[in-house]
Amino acid sequence: MSVGYVTVQWNRHKRVYDSLVGGGVALYLALFIIAGKTLYTGAHAISDEILAIRALGTCAYLMLHVVLCTGPLARLDRRFLPLLYNRRHLGVATFLVALAHATIAIGFYHGFGNVNPFISLLTSNVNLGSLSAFPFQLLGLAALLILFLMAATSHDFWLKNLGAPAWKRLHMVVYLAYALLVLHVALGILQTQRSPWLAGLVGAGVVIVAGLHVVAGLRERGHDRRGAQRTARVNGPWVDVGCVDDVPDRRGMTATVGGGERIALFRYDGCISATTNVCAHQGGPLGEGRIIDGCVTCPWHGWQYRPGDGQSPPPFTERIATHRVRVVGRRIQVDPTPLAPGTAVTPARIEEDHHG
């Protein structure tokens, strides 16, 4: 989080991560080109330009798989959270590699005629009714434009001005870009490269990306159902959501009440506070976060809020909804109706003499 907008939000972690990504991309391209030069010689030799086009294209395609798998992997296993923290930079890097692939491909295949390369790209193949001769480059161009939109709006300026829900919806268009790229590959290189391994890898990529999203979704639904079964309405608005011993010290726990958003519960300094589980930044699960420096810290990107009133510590201005909470014996009871974002609520004190 930051008070003002900066071009690129680098810190030590992101610099290390970006160095690894840059080094990984360079290593992949070098290995691909060396392998292409070594394996295809003589009459089967591949030109430098085509090798570069294929190396950059496969690299961007693989990077997009990593970008798409990061979200569900982080929901399934906390060890992938560092990837989620750095996903924005990987997404922009994916666009840059894809742009390099497109630039060389358009220059190589459309740059030597007497027609503008972009006019040639748009008009040289109009076999829209044929699958085997389909103008697959147009699918790649459409996907590249979407990736550009994603990269250009991958900035807190757009997140703040569009609002988190609209920004999230906009960035779900990347799934359409992925579908277009699968078809770009299937109707392009797979029409001439007959290796079943290549086709199998493309299919496996689709199954992995889609499967991870569906499995993560099913797990979240199961979590909601089990959570709803654990809660029980007591008197008035109060709902019993669990025991104070279920909440680790300086950590969070989530509770599902009815069909509403999850409620995050935090235990710290002998107290329990309750806020919404949805981070104001990108909807991260606050209840899976920790209390750091006295603040609820989102596990996704580290945004912080004071547990007592849901406000980010100064000079930050973000606010989240809070919930009334009380402790009866060792049981935690919350009012599931959210209070206005930033509303102060007295934390419920845990009676420690009952403990142990």
Added chain:
Amino acid sequence: MTRAQRRWHAAIWLLLAPVILYLLIAALTARPAVWAPPSMDPAADPGADPGADPGAGAAAHETADHVEDRP
């Protein structure tokens, strides 16, 4: 994520995955075969007799070979 966003993600992939896989398989099966059987389309061989038995030429060739082999 909000409850609605979680549902949207799962719904999109439940719909998108079969569509992508179907189009991928359609694209792969639409590829022209590397080894193609001889065309039965008369237009592909303008010199051929459209009314002729496709096997007649081969049979006649075999007969001619057989005749030549005779002493």
